[in-house]
Amino acid sequence: MFYHTKELQYNARVSGPDPRFASLLLEQFGGPNGELKAAMQYFTQAFVARKPYPDKYDMLMDIATEEFSHLEIVGATIQMLLNGVNGELKDVAEQSEISRLLKGTEEKEHAIHQAMVSPEFLVQTGGGPAVTNSQGVPWSGSYVNANGDLTVDLRSNIAAEGRAKIVYEYLMQFTNDPYVKETLGFLMTREVAHAQMFEAALDTIQPNFPQGILQADPRYSNQYFNLSNGTKARGPWNQGKSTKLKEEWQYIDDPRSHVTETDGLTRQPVQGSDRSLEEAGKKSQALGSQRSKEIKKAVGSGTNQWSSYPQTDLKSPKSARD
Numbered sequence: 198m199f200y201h202t203k204e205l206q207y208n209a210r211v212s213g214p215d216p217r218f219a220s221l222l223l224e225q226f227g228g229p230n231g232e233l234k235a236a237m238q239y240f241t242q243a244f245v246a247r248k249p250y251p252d253k254y255d256m257l258m259d260i261a262t263e264e265f266s267h268l269e270i271v272g273a274t275i276q277m278l279l280n281g282v283n284g285e286l287k288d289v290a291e292q293s294e295i296s297r298l299l300k301g302t303e304e305k306e307h308a309i310h311q312a313m314v315s316p317e318f319l320v321q322t323g324g325g326p327a328v329t330n331s332q333g334v335p336w337s338g339s340y341v342n343a344n345g346d347l348t349v350d351l352r353s354n355i356a357a358e359g360r361a362k363i364v365y366e367y368l369m370q371f372t373n374d375p376y377v378k379e380t381l382g383f384l385m386t387r388e389v390a391h392a393q394m395f396e397a398a399l400d401t402i403q404p405n406f407p408q409g410i411l412q413a414d415p416r417y418s419n420q421y422f423n424l425s426n427g428t429k430a431r432g433p434w435n436q437g438k439s440t441k442l443k444e445e446w447q448y449i450d451d452p453r454s455h456v457t458e459t460d461g462l463t464r465q466p467v468q469g470s471d472r473s474l475e476e477a478g479k480k481s482q483a484l485g486s487q488r489s490k491e492i493k494k495a496v497g498s499g500t501n502q503w504s505s506y507p508q509t510d511l512k513s514p515k516s517a518r519d
């Protein structure tokens with residue numbers, strides 16, 4: 198269950214209102230690389246992991262909860278940057294800093310122009326955050342990547358943390374407010390921490406490449422197709438040994454002839470790899486039954502219970518208790 202702590206995780210502060218930056222910061226509230234996306238992604242991924250990998254469930258839920266805490270910090274910062282907008286809309290009391298900003302016609306035009314970058318602040322949310330990106334596009338569940346396999350999901354999370362980090366890095370260039378910079382620096386740094394947590398968790402799952410269960414076909418796992426004319430770029434992506442499977446890259450210089458000669462690659466022999474097709478098939482089967490057993494053993498069937506009361510160890514109880 199969720200429990201709300203009244204204090205923010207980080208002491209978010211602003212020097213004064215700045216509706217322009219508030220609208221940019223919405224990107225990390227309801228945007229595709231924002232905190233809600235991160236929170237929902239790790240939260241959603243966690244369910245599949247609960248029984249077979251209770252340690253990963255614990256980590257995913259802790260990080261998801263931290264992302265919700267970041268969402269709260271971003272929302273609070275947006276609200277403070279809009280401080281006075283809501284009051285201004287309710288009452289023309291002329292007390293707020295925003296109303297002073299709005300005094301002269303020129304200033305008012307300027308403020309409206311700034312807020313128009315995200316007009317919902319004026320006419321939709323009345324000066325609060327919206328679950329949209331900085332352009333007002335509504336948040337979408339399609340931002341969430343959860344594929345029911347930790348070797349896939351954890352890699353997706355490492356990439357997601359990188360995207361969140363770079364958006365903070367860009368955002369920091371558009372504010373001069375030292376308090377806001379401080380908060381963004383904290384949020385950015387936490388994404389760097391999370392990326393390493395996911396990387397370490399991925400390392401504890403072996404083998405974790407290729408993702409999933411089925412092994413790569415050794416006839417095609419090390420082929421590089423030169424699919425353009427002109428100068429050829431060569432590098433460790435198409436020469437020497439491949440990074441994970443340690444096979445020799447096969448550079449197909451003329452893919453059109455090669456495809457014709459091999460009858461559409463169906464007569465392609467294994468080259469540059471110690472793995473045979475049979476071995477790959479056997480490994481797929483062995484890994485499939487090993488992972489399936491692990492999961493079935495942990496999940497059980499029939500009556501089921503998620504939590505113990507109190508939950509004193511990481512695992513779910515073996516069966517439902519009355």
Ligand code: MN
Nearest residue numbers: 232235264267
């Ligand atoms: Mn975050």
Ligand code: MN
Nearest residue numbers: 235387388391
């Ligand atoms: Mn993160």
